[in-house]
Amino acid sequence: MVTIKDVAEEAGVSIATVSSVINDSRPVAQATREKVLKVINEMGYKTNPVARALKVGNTKRILYIVPSIKNLVFAQFINQVQHSLIKKGYDLILLNNEARVDLTKSYLSIIHSSNIDGLIMTQTRSCGKLIVESCQQKKIPFVILFEPDIFKEESMVTSDEKTGMDQAVEYLISQGHHKIALLKVADSRNQNKRFHFFKEKLAESGLEFNNDWLITTAGHDEKAAYTAVTNYLQDKKPEFTALIGCNDFLTLGAIRAFRKYKLKIPAEISLIGYDDSIAEYLYPALTTVGLPKKKLAKKSVEILLNKIKQPDYQAEQNKFSQQLIIRDSVANLKKAK
Amino acid sequence: MVTIKDVAEEAGVSIATVSSVINDSRPVAQATREKVLKVINEMGYKTNPVARALKVGNTKRILYIVPSIKNLVFAQFINQVQHSLIKKGYDLILLNNEARVDLTKSYLSIIHSSNIDGLIMTQTRSCGKLIVESCQQKKIPFVILFEPDIFKEESMVTSDEKTGMDQAVEYLISQGHHKIALLKVADSRNQNKRFHFFKEKLAESGLEFNNDWLITTAGHDEKAAYTAVTNYLQDKKPEFTALIGCNDFLTLGAIRAFRKYKLKIPAEISLIGYDDSIAEYLYPALTTVGLPKKKLAKKSVEILLNKIKQPDYQAEQNKFSQQLIIRDSVANLKKAK
DNA sequence: CTGTTAGCGCGTTCAG
DNA sequence: CTGAACGCGCTAACAG
Numbered sequence: 001m002v003t004i005k006d007v008a009e010e011a012g013v014s015i016a017t018v019s020s021v022i023n024d025s026r027p028v029a030q031a032t033r034e035k036v037l038k039v040i041n042e043m044g045y046k047t048n049p050v051a052r053a054l055k056v057g058n059t060k061r062i063l064y065i066v067p068s069i070k071n072l073v074f075a076q077f078i079n080q081v082q083h084s085l086i087k088k089g090y091d092l093i094l095l096n097n098e099a100r101v102d103l104t105k106s107y108l109s110i111i112h113s114s115n116i117d118g119l120i121m122t123q124t125r126s127c128g129k130l131i132v133e134s135c136q137q138k139k140i141p142f143v144i145l146f147e148p149d150i151f152k153e154e155s156m157v158t159s160d161e162k163t164g165m166d167q168a169v170e171y172l173i174s175q176g177h178h179k180i181a182l183l184k185v186a187d188s189r190n191q192n193k194r195f196h197f198f199k200e201k202l203a204e205s206g207l208e209f210n211n212d213w214l215i216t217t218a219g220h221d222e223k224a225a226y227t228a229v230t231n232y233l234q235d236k237k238p239e240f241t242a243l244i245g246c247n248d249f250l251t252l253g254a255i256r257a258f259r260k261y262k263l264k265i266p267a268e269i270s271l272i273g274y275d276d277s278i279a280e281y282l283y284p285a286l287t288t289v290g291l292p293k294k295k296l297a298k299k300s301v302e303i304l305l306n307k308i309k310q311p312d313y314q315a316e317q318n319k320f321s322q323q324l325i326i327r328d329s330v331a332n333l334k335k336a337k
Numbered sequence: 338m339v340t341i342k343d344v345a346e347e348a349g350v351s352i353a354t355v356s357s358v359i360n361d362s363r364p365v366a367q368a369t370r371e372k373v374l375k376v377i378n379e380m381g382y383k384t385n386p387v388a389r390a391l392k393v394g395n396t397k398r399i400l401y402i403v404p405s406i407k408n409l410v411f412a413q414f415i416n417q418v419q420h421s422l423i424k425k426g427y428d429l430i431l432l433n434n435e436a437r438v439d440l441t442k443s444y445l446s447i448i449h450s451s452n453i454d455g456l457i458m459t460q461t462r463s464c465g466k467l468i469v470e471s472c473q474q475k476k477i478p479f480v481i482l483f484e485p486d487i488f489k490e491e492s493m494v495t496s497d498e499k500t501g502m503d504q505a506v507e508y509l510i511s512q513g514h515h516k517i518a519l520l521k522v523a524d525s526r527n528q529n530k531r532f533h534f535f536k537e538k539l540a541e542s543g544l545e546f547n548n549d550w551l552i553t554t555a556g557h558d559e560k561a562a563y564t565a566v567t568n569y570l571q572d573k574k575p576e577f578t579a580l581i582g583c584n585d586f587l588t589l590g591a592i593r594a595f596r597k598y599k600l601k602i603p604a605e606i607s608l609i610g611y612d613d614s615i616a617e618y619l620y621p622a623l624t625t626v627g628l629p630k631k632k633l634a635k636k637s638v639e640i641l642l643n644k645i646k647q648p649d650y651q652a653e654q655n656k657f658s659q660q661l662i663i664r665d666s667v668a669n670l671k672k673a674k
Numbered sequence: 675c676t677g678t679t680a681g682c683g684c685g686t687t688c689a690g
Numbered sequence: 691c692t693g694a695a696c697g698c699g700c701t702a703a704c705a706g
Contacts, residue, residue: 388699
């Protein structure tokens with residue numbers, strides 16, 4: 001390995017001078033600078049980030065903790081976050097805690113050993129709390145990417161749930177749907193929010209909210225949704241003409257359940273999903289509320305790097321609007337008549 | 338930050354002793370050990386990995402370079418690799434090069450600055466070559482995860498393409514299919530291999546290979562496949578009763594094309610995919626050749642860590658068999674009669 | 675069994 | 691404008 005010392009010797013200057021030209025930390029005579037730069041190039045010198053980190057106290061590493069990586073939504077977040085970070089000279093360390101508290105706890109030591117400069121998390125309550133507390137304690141800058149505002153005073157970027165739900169309901173109405181059901185995970189904070197805006201929009205639109213048209217599931221995946229919707233259909237025929245699933249996987253479960261009961265999609269039941277994760281792979285291709293993933297990821301990195309630079313950086317909260325992506329899973333009831 | 342020095346002072350011993358108990362690097366009197374341990378606990382001391390790395394020369398960080406993260410196959414690899422690494426006390430640094438040479442080149446500096454202990458890559462030829470050369474030059478231990486044997490003398494873990502194709506063809510035959518088509522990317526090394534085993538198995542089974550039943554695509558995604566299959570169907574009605582797509586996305590493209598031409602799936606055309614990425618989300622749920630992703634990922638980590646420990650560790654190559662996952666996209670022609 | 679000390683590679687005073 | 695020297699936190703000889 002070629003060190004700063006080797007460069008100094010070869011260039012006939014001191015290591016301090018080499019350091020100065022690398023970091024532009026103090027004026028260096030043009031001639032000396034050029035000479036040093038030349039030697040650096042020739043010898044292929046790269047500053048050793050580990051030594052630098054030890055001295056300066058930063059590591060140029062950002063930890064990103066996600067609850068899952070199999071879900072395409074998070075994969076897309078990771079992708080964006082990584083690209084944004086690399087541009088700024090930071091490395092991404094990835095941790096997937098499967099939304100499990102035990103795993104999260106075992107990961108805490110990584111935070112605690114403070115060999116990261118900052119942290120980004122996309123986490124639900126219980127795990128999120130553990131992480132946030134660790135960061136606060138160790139004074140590690142962090143930002144929350146895409147989770148509802150649990151920690152009011154912390155930096156976070158979220159998507160504006162209202163815009164998405166408004167568009168979804170408006171679109172359904174425009175297609176002649178007036179009886180709209182909602183499918184959601186029973187105890188998801190984020191989905192409760194969607195539910196809230198759902199009712200709000202219904203009221204605004206002069207539509208009645210029918211409590212009977214709320215279907216709740218035990219889990220976040222298609223299996224839980226399939227079970228819930230199947231149970232629902234066992235008792236009664238659906239009176240609604242459209243259903244909004246609070247994520248694409250739930251909606252997939254619903255599709256399978258409706259199919260089992262020979263209900264045609266979208267002819268008899270129209271569907272809208274959320275997140276735009278697997279929506280385009282489904283059949284029929286799912287109309288869904290898309291998340292502004294790129295914007296969210298980019299902004300979260302931006303805020304984090306600011307916080308790292310300025311320890312007193314004020315907590316900043318950003319919301320980005322959602323966008324309905326129209327595909328083939330909603331029937332036009334007006335045309336049909 | 339509490340350092341080893343603080344602990345030493347508090348415990349009334351030297352830093353060397355503290356270091357000894359932490360690393361178990363030399364015998365320490367039971368009483369001293371307990372005392373030190375107690376102080377470490379009380380003060381919440383964590384060894385600083387950066388300082389450790391500077392001294393010892395290792396960083397406990399492994400770089401994993403993937404060509405994409407949106408593809409669920411890679412997401413699953415990442416997931417497994419990360420879990421295996423964390424168990425061994427290593428962090429995963431993730432780099433996604435989008436299979437682009439320019440991005441790969443810009444990432445090379447990370448390899449070159451040697452602040453990683455080892456590298457795992459899942460890469461195609463051109464990018465893979467760049468990375469392999471960098472590693473060889475810098476003597477960084479690496480292992481190739483799931484790519485065909487481009488670099489014969491290097492450590493790699495791959496899946497046994499023969500087992501998968503054999504099962505796929507056998508299954509189709511068992512369901513009464515004798516006219517089988519193959520859909521593959523034109524210039525993919527991996528898929529060429531699948532094609533090779535396809536022909537081989539056909540011959541073994543006494544089935545003819547019809548050159549007309551090979552459809553090639555320009556890209557790896559469903560759009561390229563849709564275009565290719567649509568073009569194919571424009572000219573002629575398919576004579577084959579089943580088609581094997583060399584990945585699930587290609588097969589999805591085929592499904593859409595067949596649908597466009599009102600061909601019923603699986604009644605008129607049976608389908609098999611590859612990889613088990615999006616297979617279960619499709620309609621009909623896709624029968625597909627599953628990759629032994631867990632085994633592959635685990636083994637690659639195991640080999641890499643061995644190589645890190647023993648620089649003269651012999652290159653090791655492992656193959657794991659594939660497993661056909663049966664779902665709903667293949668019709669039983671025998672029953673139908 | 676334990677303490678002292680010399681670096682790992684770098685950035686940064688403090689003198690010149 | 692430049693160089694010598696110190697120290698970041700830790701480990702590993704080398705002494706005791």
